[in-house]
Amino acid sequence: MCPVFAGGKPERDTRSKWYLSETEWKDSVFPNYCTGWLYISTPRTANRLVKMAPTEDFLWIDDVWVTGYLAAAANIKHINLREYFTMMWEKAVMLKSAQNDEIYHNDIIASPTGRQREIAEVLTKNAERCFKAKCYNNIYKTKPADKESMAAQELLNRVLPTYLPL
Known part of the structure; x- marks a missing residue:
């Protein structure tokens, strides 16, 4: 459960602190992901993410990597709390x-x-x-x-x- 960000795009401007090269992230959009300020998880879901981490390519933007990329790879669905944030x-x-x-x-x-x-x-x-x-x-x-x-x-x-x- 979290405020879900959908349709986020990687920053391709090399002057930005959030810059991602095509090598780091080839897709034009991120998977849906949670803001790092708030997400709620069960221990079982957290364990699924931990087990998925060594099997997937690392991305240094942790919100996108953990709650977006790893969650999608583990087939974890978000419950959107955006109205509460x-x-x-x-x-x-x-x-x-x-x-x-x-x-x-x-x-x-x-x-x-x-x-x-x-x-x-x-x-x-x-x-x-x-x-x-x-x-x-x-x-x-x-x-x-x-x-x-x-x-x-x-x-x-x-x-x-x-x-x-x-």
Whole structure:
């Protein structure tokens, strides 16, 4: 289980730190793979990946190699958690801070923090608050049927991209 990246292409610009030569990766796209920030696995699945590693060519981009290339070779299917993930800490703080027990919000379980301890502390504090209060969101409750909650979520979905690209 992870946020799945699909259709990723190898970087062919030699000036990039992510540059991959045709020798390192011949295909024009990567297999679907997980972000390194979040993936959840059972011990059995992890063991299958470990056993597959010595039989396959190594790729130094570990997210692509382990959760993409090795997973595909082991016939492991991803469960996409993309809706619970954002790559923008600003969006994560906004979403977590807006959570409450009355208005439905979509929640996330992971985001980067920009290596800022304060951001991590704010996210943790709000996650703990929501855990205790069982906030009205996609983690603790089912999607609402009432028009007011749905309208509030739709408004947030329209306004948020104005301030933060999704």
